[in-house]
Amino acid sequence: MEKDTDLEIFLVATPGLEAPLGDEAQFNGFAQVRTVPGGVTCRGSWPEVWRANLTLRGANKVLVRLGSFPAVHLAQLDKRARKFRWGTVLRPDVPVKVEAISRKSRIYHAGAARQRIERAISDTLGTSISSEANLRVLLRIEKDICTISVDSSGELLHKRGHKEAIAKAPMRETMAAMFLRECGYSGDEPVLDPMCGSGTFVIEAAEIALGLRPGRSRSFAFEDLAGFDPDQWQEMRQETKTAECALTFYGSDRNSGAVDAAAANAERAQVSDVTRFQQRSVSDIKPPEGPAGLVIVNPPYGARIGDERRLRSVYGAMGKTLMNRFQGWRVGVITSAPGLARATRLPLLAPGPVVDHGGTKIRLYQTDPLP
The missing domain is CATH 3.30.2130.30 (VC0802-like)
Structure with missing residues (x-):
């Protein structure tokens, strides 16, 4: 090789x-x-x-x-x-x-x-x-x-090797990491997800801040190729640059099963020290103490006709809570329908490119820091 x-x-x-x-x-x-x-x-x-x-x-x-x-x-x-x-x-x-x-x-x-x-x-x-x-x-x-x-990978790379519990309609880790990057996140601000499901955004954000490498817990197909050098690979895996992190990353969900799953996933990913998960509805979220950061959320989209009307009130309640309480925070909302994004009444910038999420076409809608 x-x-x-x-x-x-x-x-x-x-x-x-x-x-x-x-x-x-x-x-x-x-x-x-x-x-x-x-x-x-x-x-x-x-x-x-x-x-x-x-x-x-x-x-x-x-x-x-x-x-x-x-x-x-x-x-x-x-x-x-x-x-x-x-x-x-x-x-x-x-x-x-x-x-x-x-x-x-x-x-x-x-x-x-x-x-x-x-x-x-x-x-x-x-x-x-x-x-x-x-x-x-x-x-x-x-x-x-x-x-x-x-x-050279074998199993798809979103399978980081430390996530067992999965909530409904999960966002793949690879997608979550790229949406965080699109929001300008680089590990130096708090992140909050008010509909966190199994905790993917919160865990990815915490791993980035801690300098934990995504492939650290798994094996790869290249280990079975000719000329593979296990000693050199071991050396590469051990070159860790774990960062000190004074930040905390927050997830909440109204479903207690999702909150338990997220906490268990954070434990396995070795980020439980810097993550907090709690059960609460989106109208009850409050900004944590400390600096403003990024709220990122992947709310339900509604696949059936008629779902969108019902979901508008959920998006509206979320937007109202964020506008009233999260001054100085940026927001990233990932959704499939422009009408749902508009229902937040947030001051949205032009949407990002269309992304294929398991056959559903979704986009990232962002704001500048909220007034």
Whole structure:
């Protein structure tokens, strides 16, 4: 692996959150960062691939492009796949799963293309192919160019490895972190979520303030690649820069089950010392003692017709409470309907880009510090 010092690394973003992921990669010192539809590209060595998995909060996956070549028919794909240097990345004793997609290409049958790659890997390396394998090799054929990548992450990166209890309609950690970044949050102000569910925003904010790395509690697929250096990886994992934090992060919810779940998740994420969760309705929230900060909330959206009318009063009550009590605080509201955002009567700025939240199109609506 050491030989590949200039790999093309592709960070998969949640659609609509490419820009903050690009900012995060840039901020973390990754090289040649470029934002493209669907994600962010950068370049670096294998240890940079590990570092991306360990440190980036907004990436859903870290893919490594191993190479590309033109092919216009299956026999050509077969021949080139057998010459590919699989042994520099894959191990004979670790099974792999191959996935293929084809767009605007003369090789239009993705299933047949996948089989050629599977046979090339098993014939040249002896690696077994399994649909259950944790390690994925990806073939993308676009306009007759075949690109081969490996998924270095394994499970999706929002699975930080320390969250068990999940409330309804959870916001993924990767999305929550990018919405916090869009709100200008960098770890130096309090954060309050008045409809906290399982505590995702509050826990992410606390981890950022404490300098805790998102991948610290889990394992990754790259640990099963050829040339992986466990000692170097261990060293990287131990380079912790835990910050001192005098701030507290607050979550409340009217559902006592959600509050218990959030507190349990904060405990597992090692942030319970700086987080406080309590059961209260949104009309009863008050700003904590100390400096103003950020209120961020992902209220219910209402999927059915008629829900929006019922929810307007919830948004209205929340907006009124924030306007009356939270002078100096900024607000970020994530919702699917402009009408619901307007129902808050908050002085909203222009909304952020449309973001795909499990098929629902949502946007971030922000304010400047409230008067």
